[in-house]
Amino acid sequence: MRTVYVNGEYLPETEAKVSIFDRGFLMADGVYEVTSVLDGKLIDFEGHATRLSRSLNELEMKNPISKADLLEVHRELVRLNGVDEGLIYLQITRGSDGDRDFVYPAEDTEPTIVMFTQNKPGLADNPAAKRGARIISIEDIRWGRRDIKTVQLLYPSMGKMMAKKAGCDDAWMVQDGFVTEGTSNNAYIVKGNRIITRALSHEILHGITRAAVLRFAKEAQMEVEERNFTIEEAKEADEAFTTSASGFVMPVVEIDGASLGDGTPGRLVPRLREIYLDEMRKSAV
Ligand code: PMP
DSSP states (O other), X not given: OOEEEETTEEXXXXXXXXXXXXXXXXXOOEEEEEEEEETTEESSHHHHHHHHHHHHHHTTOOOOSXXXXXXXXXXXXXXXXXXXXXXXXXXXXXXXXXXXXXXXXXXXXXXXXXXXXEEOTTSTTOHHHHHOEEEEEEEOOOOSOTTSOBSOOHHHHHHHHHHHXXXXXXXXXXXXXXXXXXXXXXXXXXXXXXXXEOOOSTTSOOOHHXXXXXXXXXXXXXXXXXXXXXXXXXXXXXXXXXXXXXTEEEEEEEETTEEOTTSSOOSHHHHHHHHHHHXXXXXXX
């Protein structure tokens, strides 16, 4: 049984409790982060902690924990649960003042903080990364502040189900004819030595993995172009991929039934995945 963290306490998962009036439960009024663990160490903890503060600020929500304590709790959960490879999920909600109301609760209402681990042996050596993902495109009908990492994940979850029903692995979302991002990842296409991905805005999540991957790509003399692209352009690309904290760099080999290149993960993307994993293991804490 897992040991989880709830509001300052480490508890067996079956004893952890949150109020039915919690605004996370009633209104999806909460934010989250997912940090991966490799060799028992945290990947890019700094990036996730910084984005968490930003998400909380954007929603005028109190941050119930300092960065130093947050690191300590992450490490303690890894230790208590013996995680070698896996994920740490963190969620902070606006809490509960014991009733339901659209108006935010009183200023002194304490946020709820929950953290738990997910053991995922083989996260780095994932067979899906050797095979590559097959994706479908769907319309992006989410709200307009996707840069805030909220727990409103119903549409992304529906998107994953649409992909699954179509016999595919994931979906890329399209707004006004241009790809925004994947259901739980940022989206990229590759032409020759050039990586093309949508620029940062309120329309997409500012991926922590995205920031690191684009930095490593430039260091490896790959070209990076931040601009919109269509599904039609993506289908004609040499390679494509997604990035996320849990999937790292994931090759995409098929889009809406069209194979990219020879239908294998290609050359640039597997190299970028290797660079990313090597570099992030070095800086893990
Ligand atoms: N976009 C969306 C919609 C996501 O849900 C995620 C992962 N949570 C990402 C992008 C990738 O972000 P990160 O690299 O920080 O995991």
